[in-house]
Amino acid sequence: MAELDFERRLERLFAEAPDLPDAQAFAERIERRLDRGWTARRWLIGAAGVTGGVIGASQLFMSNVFERVQTAEQSARVLGQGLSRVTPSTDMVSALSGGYGLWIAVGLAVVTMGFVVSRVIEEI
Amino acid sequence: MSGAPQSSFASLHDVELCAYAAAGERRAFGELVRRHGSAVRGLLRRMGAQAAEADDTAQDAFLAAFERIAEFRGEGTFAGWVKKIAARQYLRRLQRDRRLTALPEGVDEAADATARDADHRIDLDEGLKSLSDAERLCVSMCYGAGLSHGEAAEALNLPLGTVKSHVKRGLEKLRARLAPDAKAGGVDLEGRRGNG
Numbered sequence: 001m002a003e004l005d006f007e008r009r010l011e012r013l014f015a016e017a018p019d020l021p022d023a024q025a026f027a028e029r030i031e032r033r034l035d036r037g038w039t040a041r042r043w044l045i046g047a048a049g050v051t052g053g054v055i056g057a058s059q060l061f062m063s064n065v066f067e068r069v070q071t072a073e074q075s076a077r078v079l080g081q082g083l084s085r086v087t088p089s090t091d092m093v094s095a096l097s098g099g100y101g102l103w104i105a106v107g108l109a110v111v112t113m114g115f116v117v118s119r120v121i122e123e124i
Numbered sequence: 125m126s127g128a129p130q131s132s133f134a135s136l137h138d139v140e141l142c143a144y145a146a147a148g149e150r151r152a153f154g155e156l157v158r159r160h161g162s163a164v165r166g167l168l169r170r171m172g173a174q175a176a177e178a179d180d181t182a183q184d185a186f187l188a189a190f191e192r193i194a195e196f197r198g199e200g201t202f203a204g205w206v207k208k209i210a211a212r213q214y215l216r217r218l219q220r221d222r223r224l225t226a227l228p229e230g231v232d233e234a235a236d237a238t239a240r241d242a243d244h245r246i247d248l249d250e251g252l253k254s255l256s257d258a259e260r261l262c263v264s265m266c267y268g269a270g271l272s273h274g275e276a277a278e279a280l281n282l283p284l285g286t287v288k289s290h291v292k293r294g295l296e297k298l299r300a301r302l303a304p305d306a307k308a309g310g311v312d313l314e315g316r317r318g319n320g
Contacts, residue, residue: 007295035150
């Protein structure tokens with residue numbers, strides 16, 4: 001029993017934190033290190049995003065995507081007309097398969113970008 | 125999670141601060157460092173690290189804790205969790221600098237003699253100075269960082285029996301200094317953590 005008491009006392013003594021005068025400075029130093037790491041990470045992610053974006057955009061231009069979109073739009077319109085003959089009530093399908101689909105996609109992309117920008121501002 | 129004003133962090137419990145820190149709130153983690161930084165630095169000094177080395181190791185331990193904060197489930201205390209990380213980091217430093225292999229196996233007779241002659245009313249820090257490096261490390265890891273004998277043996281890369289004897293001898297010396305009135309002779313001081 002005595003040894004258990006002594007061990008408990010020892011644990012209590014170990015748990016007592018010494019009163020160090022630079023405790024505040026130590027905490028601030030760690031906060032600065034965390035901030036530095038976070039900023040570097042943000043720059044890295046940003047740089048990776050920009051690089052990816054540039055590569056993606058260049059790939060789009062190189063693959064004549066706009067021409068293909070026009071062709072696809074025409075095909076979709078024909079398809080939509082065909083569908084409307086079969087089921088006249090499917091307005092939504094024909095709307096999405098036409099030029100509207102592209103605009104909806106653009107709208108969604110803008111909303112997503114809005115979320116990303118607001119999140120980045122919040123982090124800053 | 126990220127919307128808590130900084131001034132409110134001081135009133136939050138450690139577990140809540142950990143949740144904020146896990147969500148990337150660095151100021152919440154700063155509050156945890158403010159609360160437990162001295163305890164972690166103190167443990168490392170008690171393990172035998174010089175002040176500057178203890179501070180560097182504590183800093184690395186806190187940064188590692190922030191990276192792994194999602195692993196902290198709140199089963200023990202945050203301070204205990206960081207202390208274990210810090211103790212292991214300090215051991216890695218010792219191993220890297222090949223200082224751990226130089227730990228003397230035997231009893232430090234000179235320190236032991238000083239301990240016997242010294243005033244009984246001596247605090248833990250002074251008491252730890254009377255232990256050999258190996259005893260000090262083992263006792264600090266088991267009673268300061270909360271590691272079991274088995275965990276300490278694994279971290280120190282020493283046989284379990286060796287760790288147990290270091291702890292036993294260390295406890296006997298500490299008891300002679302911190303609780304001189306108690307009859308230490310003949311009592312098994314291997315410790316509650318003896319099962320490994």
